[in-house]
Amino acid sequence: MTRRQIHLAAHFPGVNNTTVWTDPSAGSQIDFSSFEHFARTAERGFFDYLFLAEGLRLREHRGQLHDLDVAGRPNTLAILTALAAVTEHIGLVGTLNTTFNEPYELARQLGTLDLLSNGRAGWNAVTSSDAFHGANFRRGGYLDHADRYVRAAEFAALSKALWSSWRDDAIESDAENGIYLRADAIERVRHESRLFDVDAVFDVPRSPQGRPVIVQAGDSPDGRDFATQHADVIFSLHTAFDDAQQFYRDVKGRLAANGRDEDSLKILPAATFVLGDTADEARERSREIALAQVRPQTAITYLEQIWNRDLSGYDPDGPLPDLEPDTGVETAQGFAGRHAAIRARVGKLREQAAAEGLSIRELVIRLTATHTFVGTPEHVASEIDRYVQERATDGFTVVGHVTPHGLDEFTDRVVPLLQERGSFRRSYDEGATLHDLLGLPPVPSSAGVR
């Protein structure tokens, strides 16, 4: 019996406290050389794709820019397209918002990335509707929260229609007779609804993979519905084995109702990792990294975001504040917290801290700096393989904690062991698209659907 094959994505370190800028080896988060190193390392490790998050506004904390974590990053599409020029095989996937973009433009931008990379583009479609991010865009915070996924689903459907509007053989290029486009080369795309009124003729030819891969990350019921309808990959946060297995069964079980087969949607949860030559060494390193990820100020700031109060007088190594949270005004918008749940959240944190006897800092370490896989390379490789063989995931989105070298160790030490187990590719197939790498079914030919 052939082993199930592992799929791996490489997440460029982001702008939160997972990324340790205080590490002596930490480099620039914005120089192209950092992105180039990260992408080449991921490609050397035969990853399926590189994954980049998106910034729409700098994070704020209590009305001021958040200054403790890495801040500042490139425009997602522009950096991915530049990386297409320095890589050959690896997929290039970016987070792009469906609220603060328009389908025609985003589809042509992703189409551009897809053509220039020879079919390696992917799109992590996310939604938002808050006025904080909207303040940087033409329409402001225009979208009702309830319409986020309505717009996202229509946006995805419209994008797919645009990407398939050019026949594969649209360009006839008959110089003698002066016929460039064949008859019916491009189908007009019409979409009229409460949210859109588009009557488009697309201007980007079809890519080698038909269309970019679509990734989805939201975990709400609406998000899961969107994923089972439109996504090719889910970037989930379900990493504990039993939870992951349950999520996997739930999502894959919904596919048949949408006329989709189980292999047409891959589930790749986020995973952090810490390696050591021995289990003890790995645990020690994990502890050191967690302390760097959650510095005393980080811990207080984290609670201030939830409490919405100045907690600078509290001892990070002491117990949780006995003060009640201020649920009046949201000030930490960049952290996407919603007031409604604040009180319940505080209650749960108090319970957890009391039950486990945790200080403020230790609690925040539990919450934000618990590493998914900690151990020897052999241990980490066997765990990853177990998740995949036992259908808890199809692989992982590996998150490094240092820019730009955070992936080097995984590529050098874990990937060869996954290959030895027969669960991970030893090379890229020449000309493989991102659809091919992920083992997704091919996108039907445009000419075939007419």
Place this chain on the structure above:
Amino acid sequence: MPDRIHLAVALDGAGWHPAAWREPTARPTELTSAAYWRALARTADGAGLVLATIEDALSLGGRSFEPDAETRRDRARGRLDAVLLASFLAPATRRIGLVPTATTTHPEPFHLATGLQTLDHVSRGRAGVRLVAGSTAQERRNFGRRTDGPAGLPASGRVEDDPALLAAFREAGEVADVIRRLADSWEDDAIVRDLESGRFLDRERVHNVEFEGEFFSITGASIVPRSPQGQPLITALAHQTVPYRFAAEHADLVFVTPADATAVGGILGELDGRDDLRVFADLLVLVEDSRAEAEAVWARLQERAPLTTDARVVVGTSADVVDEIRALAAAGVDGVRLRPARLPADLDAIADRVVPAAAAAGILLPDEGAPTLRERLGLPRLASRYARQEVGA
């Protein structure tokens, strides 16, 4: 000593002649491929040209107001987003400035600004943009958000006679303004990585732009830290009064289309001579080894699809092109942007014959290794406006 100027090239599809794709030297099935564009950019870069512009539009028919632009089958069609294409070409080139076209009506100014800052990072200081005002009816249908907009040039041919076009230029001005503001929003030394205080960022050196205009508003700072040039090079193409005023107010460099060298003086007068505005004259060129050959090719092209253009057309040898460049240089422009009638053929001719001949004639400014595009053009690297305010306070 003769006047010395820069040479630039304008890249678009199979070339600037609408029948160029039918020429035997054309590569009409590769117009949206990585290999095609990489080869064009490397040729232009290798030739030492100061910058390459890349055309763009947000509809299949381009910026044509022709009613059948979306349906006719005899023109090369299909394009790539120019800002992204420039980002792709940045790692493949060394010295050349990359100046994509961007329309200002539909895209989000914030995304455009951060895209250009990113282009500046990946090209290590070679980013520019050519801003285009206005939109066509099909562009508006493609987006489906705004029904207002120009229907084409008014009967008079003058922008100032059409309120919708005038509004489009005001909006383009706001876009230029926020591109610069967002580029300034992080001061050069905003990232401090201070282990002692635990601060990655000095929040006093990152500024919300708080821009409120007639057409849109943007509150926050950029998400992209300050790039090598500080601000990208902002350029515009101008044929008449309103665009001249737009360029004089908002651009670092303007492309103009004098009918011949004697028309340059009048245009410079209309631009109202800011010292730090660079003026490049456009020439549409078709180059062969002999005039007779060049004219034969031109006749074939024109018979297939007559070209109408505001730019001066030069059909001839490399020596003919050099003569034209010399005359423009003497008339006072800072550079000449060559629009190849055919790609790659006329770009190859520019690289292989026109540039060496112009250099031999002593009319080319040599590349002295200035670190950024702005500096190569003799433009200062501007301090962040927000940093200046602090000094003044």
